[in-house]
Amino acid sequence: MSQLYAETDHAPTLAKPDGVRLGALDEFVGFTLRLAQEASFAAFARRTGEASLRPGRFAILVLIDANPGISQTELSAAAGRDKSTLTPALADLERRGLVERRRAPSDRRSYALTLTDAGREVLRTLSEHAAAHDRQLDALVGEENKAAFLATLRRIVAGLS
Amino acid sequence: MSQLYAETDHAPTLAKPDGVRLGALDEFVGFTLRLAQEASFAAFARRTGEASLRPGRFAILVLIDANPGISQTELSAAAGRDKSTLTPALADLERRGLVERRRAPSDRRSYALTLTDAGREVLRTLSEHAAAHDRQLDALVGEENKAAFLATLRRIVAGLS
DNA sequence: AACGGAAAGTTGGAATTCCTACGATTTCGC
DNA sequence: GCGAAATCGTAGGAATTCCAACTTTCCGTT
Numbered sequence: 351m352s353q354l355y356a357e358t359d360h361a362p363t364l365a366k367p368d369g370v371r372l373g374a375l376d377e378f379v380g381f382t383l384r385l386a387q388e389a390s391f392a393a394f395a396r397r398t399g400e401a402s403l404r405p406g407r408f409a410i411l412v413l414i415d416a417n418p419g420i421s422q423t424e425l426s427a428a429a430g431r432d433k434s435t436l437t438p439a440l441a442d443l444e445r446r447g448l449v450e451r452r453r454a455p456s457d458r459r460s461y462a463l464t465l466t467d468a469g470r471e472v473l474r475t476l477s478e479h480a481a482a483h484d485r486q487l488d489a490l491v492g493e494e495n496k497a498a499f500l501a502t503l504r505r506i507v508a509g510l511s
Numbered sequence: 512m513s514q515l516y517a518e519t520d521h522a523p524t525l526a527k528p529d530g531v532r533l534g535a536l537d538e539f540v541g542f543t544l545r546l547a548q549e550a551s552f553a554a555f556a557r558r559t560g561e562a563s564l565r566p567g568r569f570a571i572l573v574l575i576d577a578n579p580g581i582s583q584t585e586l587s588a589a590a591g592r593d594k595s596t597l598t599p600a601l602a603d604l605e606r607r608g609l610v611e612r613r614r615a616p617s618d619r620r621s622y623a624l625t626l627t628d629a630g631r632e633v634l635r636t637l638s639e640h641a642a643a644h645d646r647q648l649d650a651l652v653g654e655e656n657k658a659a660f661l662a663t664l665r666r667i668v669a670g671l672s
Numbered sequence: 673a674a675c676g677g678a679a680a681g682t683t684g685g686a687a688t689t690c691c692t693a694c695g696a697t698t699t700c701g702c
Numbered sequence: 703g704c705g706a707a708a709t710c711g712t713a714g715g716a717a718t719t720c721c722a723a724c725t726t727t728c729c730g731t732t
Contacts, residue, residue: 386664387548389671459710510550
């Protein structure tokens with residue numbers, strides 16, 4: 351993630367981490383959006399630690415858990431990643447015994463994805479980390495702002511798709 | 512995570528692009544943040560096209576323009592990327608004749624980065640794309656929400672750093 | 673003045689991602 | 703039915719990123 355730009359209009363300058371001028375980037379919604387997303391991603395990764403799975407893997411487990419039998423293409427759409435990206439990720443999760451891939455009887459081109467018992471167990475543990483992470487984000491966003499904040503993010507997603 | 516469900520309330524259900532259930536995506540704010548950021552990134556990349564530079568390169572030009580003589584380490588902090596990430600990016604920009612790297616006289620370990628005339632020219636063109644992109648984002652965010660939205664993003668960045 | 677630690681930048685490896693192309697399979701049109 | 707078009711998952715290549723380790727240079731101690 352990473353990146354964007356919005357506009358420039360006022361005074362060229364708000365201080366940055368180390369006093370460096372951000373220039374036009376400071377008012378760029380896109381740029382700030384990128385920094386926020388990456389901070390969130392990094393914080394989640396720190397929280398789960400290397401013992402667990404990275405955010406991307408976690409999202410996959412959550413989505414499969416909520417949609418048993420989902421295909422890889424459907425999963426890629428839900429997760430917002432290209433389907434080719436899921437190939438190595440699912441191979442890894444399958445190798446770890448967390449996800450099961452069976453050919454769908456109705457359409458032998460596709461796989462029906464489900465979690466194994468071990469996968470559900472890992473998901474349960476990760477969910478605890480995620481809950482703590484979310485509470486931290488909620489505190490930063492502010493309860494009174496959360497609904498509007500999420501609505502704005504969704505407008506961006508929908509409007510730029 | 513919690514409030515996310517505030518709107519839908521029970522678990523696994525916010526509607527997604529194709530009706531897939533998002534499930535107990537505890538990372539909901541983080542997840543949505545990621546989707547929004549990536550949508551913005553992709554939209555900017557589409558706008559500039561292959562002829563121009565990608566968002567990351569653009570941010571580098573903006574920051575150097577705003578901070579002539581900045582070092583690579585300072586630049587990496589301002590851009591929010593690891594310093595090692597800038598090595599190939601700056602090599603590319605230098606090869607294209609957009610950025611100049613001179614050893615700082617006061618500290619020969621570091622480089623003093625500046626834009627060339629060609630770099631400023633490219634930046635000017637890219638800024639037009641960025642302005643258009645920003646107007647699109649502004650429209651999605653809504654003028655009346657922009658300040659609060661940016662403030663929330665900055666709180667996330669600061670709070671998780 | 674010399675030593676040792678810290679900092680700037682580079683390098684190499686790993687991870688993640690996208691895109692394009694491709695084989696296998698299904699579905700649609702005639 | 704049959705062939706063409708679309709879809710599913712995979713493979714390969716390119717880009718970006720981070721981290722750890724390393725070289726060179728600087729600076730504070732002694």
